[in-house]
Amino acid sequence: MPTSVTMPRLGESVTEGTVTRWLKQEGERVEADEPLLEVSTDKVDTEIPSPAAGILSRIVVGEDETAEVGSELAVIAGDGEDAGSAAPAPAQEQQAEAEPEPAAPVTPSTEKPVEEEAPAPQTASAPSGGGEGTEVKLPALGESVTEGTITRWLKAVGDTVEADEPLVEVSTDKVDTELPSPVAGTLLEIKVGEDETAEVGAVLAIVGTPGSAPAAAPAPAPAPEPEKPAAAPAPQQAPAPKVESAPAPNLSGESYATPAPAAETKQPAAQPPAAQPAPAAPTAQAAQSNGAGDAGYVTPLVRKLAAEKGVDLSSLTGTGVGGRIRKQDVIDAAEKAAAATKAPAAQAESAAAPAPKAAPKAEPSPLRGRTEKLPRIRQTIARRMVESLQISAQLTTVVEVDVTKIANLRNKAKADFQAKHGVKLTFLPFFALATVEALQQHPVVNSSLDMEAGTVTYHGAEHLGIAVDAPKGLVVPVIKDAGDLNLAGLSKRIADLADRTRNNKIGPDEIGGGTFTLTNTGSRGALFDTPIINQPQVGILGLGAVVKRPVIVNDPDLGEIIVPRSMVYLALSYDHRIVDGADAARFLGTLKERLEAGHFEADLGL
The missing domain is CATH 3.30.559.10 (Chloramphenicol acetyltransferase-like domain)
Structure with a gap:
């Protein structure tokens, strides 16, 4: 049964709140008590957790909109409802493919299960990669903002990108921000290059689901269908099913406004492929191609602080929402590293007393001698x-x-x-x-x-x-x-x-x-x-x-x-x-x- 998410009372004199950011998008799964959205009032800014586990089926109050205490913000659909709506599609596909099989009785019975299993992954991935991919458009980044400039692409053509993972940096007259990918898949095409300007609504890139490229290759294979030996290589295409569970929830949540949920949705998106033992190697390669390593989405301030402190972000485990690495995580890691080297340093100083004469020399800035484009x-x-x-x-x-x-x-x-x-x-x-x-x-x-x-x-x-x-x-x-x-x-x-x-x-x-x-x-x-x-x-x-x-x-x-x-x-x-x-x-x-x-x-x- 659907569950309503309402605006809670966040203080005695607080009568309304403004939705500042949705941490989940329509179509995405959310667990009970998992942070669902951020709300701002005159007294406090806070996160509101989901009252139940399920699928975020509808967002009633959008970002930057104000709602009164007790009013409905969103609707969470139960697990049973979501599963019931999605289950018939695979079942029908398997039945449809099972019917033509008896037409070839010449083949021994041992080969029939192989042929029945091979087409299933192809048809399952067809809906995700059968089209031209998903368009990544430049969203409206303010009331008076009509265009934006691409400052940096965080992924190259051919790279794998997760849903809500930062994909491109955009600069406007009012704000610099990162745009996340609306779906998981492969960056197939970049339409607007770096330092180029695009209007709001313009297509910046095309992202295809992870199975789109392999799905097109097996298409010619079914042509010589009378020859049964040709069906033998079909099981080699089996790694394609690893993406069946990933794009299904992501494709329904194409609306997005801010890049902040990247780290929060990145870990859940990576869990379904990891659960399948067969395609373990491709999953590892995809993880390495994320650009940010194991650190996930990290804010510019945290990256800058980590560079100043000499902290390797890939070695940290974030304590923020969804495993996000926070500023305090970097500070704690730097303090631990300093404490670990402090004792040996103290012993070295006691052993060689005259050493303090050497004063540390500041490193020169890497910007010296460079000419670069003005942001x-x-x-x-x-x-x-x-x-x-x-x-x-x-x-x-x-x-x-x-x-x-x-x-x-x-x-x-x-x-x-x-x-x-x-x-x-x-x-x-x-x-x-x-x-x-x-x-x-x-x-x-x-x-x-x-x-x-x-x-x-x-x-x-x-x-x-x-x-x-x-x-x-x-x-x-x-x-x-x-x-x-x-x-x-x-x-x-x-x-x-x-x-x-x-x-x-x-x-x-x-x-x-x-x-x-x-x-x-x-x-x-x-x-x-x-x-x-x-x-x-x-x-x-x-x-x-x-x-x-x-x-x-x-x-x-x-x-x-x-x-x-x-x-x-x-x-x-x-x-x-x-x-x-x-x-x-x-x-x-x-x-x-x-x-x-x-x-x-x-x-x-x-």
Whole structure:
């Protein structure tokens, strides 16, 4: 009996949630309690498990759509129903082939079972490889995205690819992402080469099921049917059945949106071939041709970290969903390797005391002396930065803020805060909350200009952009309605957006629509800079590093004294076409007063 998957209650005040990602597609099998989809609310991002084992027969609420608590998200069909619908087809094929056999009584009875078994695999694989293969099309990667550029093919023509395994990297004006293969099979043809641009909906490649190439070869063999000895080589084609169980569930789930389920569906897809003893060697070869080895799908951030730490991804066993290798897995492996070499190193140092004279020399970057094509995202950043300076009259005002009270509050509350909310308590959420409050008092800094129409729009909500240093370049995801969030809510949203941006999981619609931007230049130790405005906004606030400096303060008893204080520079770049210097100073004054007062005890539960 079909089972309904409903939106659970994810908090006392939560009434609805947004489906951010489906981990399974229609037609795929899911086990009970296996993660089925990801849901995002104002308070938490989480995975929802399947309530029962079966086949995902229908998705009711698509990705990026919002559903109320208790509403139906999907339907899971029972095992019996799926098996009943699929079983008659093979049975009919065997009966159809069994009928012509008695027409040749001359052949000894010992050869009849051989002939009956040989055609069965051919007819079973015919539906999967009888056509021209499955088209891999460029999906819509955002509302305003109309085309994408192929940056890298992860598979070559002739390579084997699993269903949902990353197949190609695509770059657009808004996001760089990997597209998975819609089915398991062989990459038969690449229609759009690297560095070429294709429109949304265009066919990028053709993937045939694993049995498509062998299925075409045996076709001429049945021609000399009267000659019974010709049927003897038929059993040699038996390895073809190893793909019968793989393409059947995958072909029904051709709709896909994100490459994230690759690692989660890759292991189940590989299990049916492994269970058959005969084609063991071809299965091993297919596993070696996956490109990523045993590591499966690994995010760019994890690959970069593994390269920096010198960790072999193929030697790791992932602890994430579906065996995915996470960032923490790489860190743990690096720590274990360091601990293993630490003891011998300590003994070597004690044996040879003068050794510390040799200082380690940094390895030069492999980019030295190279000329390569500029990535599309880098071209977009370059174009927009120049356009911003050409469009608006930009200048920067800097103030110095004493955040000692915030530093003390943070030290008191950070352990309990992380235990309660699951994220670290940094300085950034304090700056974000104070900025949103200041924007509400000074709407001119939260506005946008339309010079052609001669109008200015004072936005009724604060959509706060957070600049993130991603592996492929600067990306600015947006916290929508940041004015409705408290300190904990901002902390969670900042951590979530930053993590998904660095792991290339951010959606195109999440990096647009901002009304004001924060850039944390102090994260790398910079005291301050002059950030460039993200058009069509009229302001961007640069947050410098929080450092302790000797500061003169007025003590009620001792007068002016010099004491160490936690200080930070805040640099506001603004559009002088609409924001005057006095407006900028008033905005920064409100911000400074809020931060130096440090009244965040209620937000921290102190």
